Amino acid sequence: PTSQRCAGAAFVPVQYGLYSSFMGCFVYCFLGTAKDVTLGPTAIMSLLVSSYAFHQPVYAILLAFLAGCIQLAMGLLHLGFLLDFISCPVIKGFTSAASITISFSQIKNILGLQGIPRQFFLQVYETLRRIGETRAGDAVLGLACLAVLAGLQAMKSRLPRAACAEPLAARVSYLIVWTSATARNALVVLFAGLVAYSFQVMGSQPLTLTGSIPQGLPAFRLPRFSMAAPNGTVTFRSMVEDMGIGLAVVPLMGLLETVAIAKAFASQNDYRIDPNQELLAMGFANILGSFVSSYPITGSFGR
Incomplete structure (x- = not known):
């Protein structure tokens, strides 16, 4: 249910939340340095995916692949020190805003309202305007x-x-x-x-039911680097341009969320983590995850 909820926050079909739940665990247990962290779809990462994947699973899967490549390259170049330049107020502000946005986005589901826009202020307006349509x-x-x-x-x-x-x-x-x-x-x-x-x-x-979900595991294959559209084909270059700043935000926020959680557990349980090794683990997890139709994953306290 958590994975399906995260898929809903990412505005992709619910099965992609399930697809994103298993590969990261296997990869991280071999490459990660925090024994208390597990990887999977999270609310904050799903919110970012909804902003840069445009409700298209093909974009979300390709974003996981590219984010993994960037994280892997950062790990090989020992760029884990860059996390020290991201201040705590920025992290807390983003996390608080994401929590408010995600929490309110669930109200329409509790009330059974359909066709509510995904933009936060429009969500608030439409939910209040259509409160009488509550199921x-x-x-x-x-x-x-x-x-x-x-x-x-x-x-x-x-x-x-x-x-x-x-x-x-x-x-x-x-x-x-x-x-x-x-x-x-x-x-x-x-x-x-x-x-x-x-x-x-x-x-x-x-x-209101979730409906049927495709059975079985997804095929293990490369993510698609182009996408068919009504007016032609969206090329790889166009997809990358559409993602824009998301190619920097998603890998950094994924690593930041994971390392923050890993550091909290490490200080509590008296062990140390290696940010560069965490970059490698996250990179491999997202790259291999994209081969099974996963969107970007990270660690979370709830998980």
């Missing part, structure tokens, strides 16, 4: 899931630790509550899926 089923289920998630998280944070001297029933109850709170995301997804399936079986579906 009751989507809103009730979405808000119920949010309430359950928040409740289980609060329950876990306030749960006292069970002592060995306590009765068996108390320890079992603690284990059940702790397990439910820890696995809250999976439980909520399972519950929502069962609700949607129940309505589908009864022949009345008040919920």
Whole structure:
């Protein structure tokens, strides 16, 4: 579900979120220097992809390939020190703005609104203007899931630790509550899926469903370096020109996000990371990921 949500934020079909989820993990476990980091689609990177891929999977996959090549070249040239010149206020400002944008972009899905523009201010305007078109089923289920998630998280944070001297029933109850709170995301997804399936079986579906997703793994092949268009063929040079500054922003932000997370875990768990090696790992992960239809990936605290 996280990968599908990220694909939605990138404005590409949901299966591309799944395609982006597995290759990076295999590559990073051999080349990465942070034992606590895993790679995959993230909300911030998906927001960048939506800006530079123009809702086209071909652009998104090629962007992953080119970003990986740039990261790999930076690693070979030992340019990891460049991260020191990106200030914390810039990072925090971008992250905060991205969080607000991504959070608000999910409101239309909770309310079941269709055809909302992707530009932030237009999203706000259209969502408020069409609030009366809210689908009751989507809103009730979405808000119920949010309430359950928040409740289980609060329950876990306030749960006292069970002592060995306590009765068996108390320890079992603690284990059940702790397990439910820890696995809250999976439980909520399972519950929502069962609700949607129940309505589908009864022949009345008040919920907006994701729809069918292509089965199986994508073919392992080079990304496409051109794209068919109604008025001809978009050449590789035109695609690169369309991406523009994204070819610098995407690889740098991907590395920045990964290294920031890696440094946080490294200081907490007492080990060191190598930014240049992280560049190599990210580069290979994005290049090989593009061979399985992945868009640019990075690390995240949530993952």
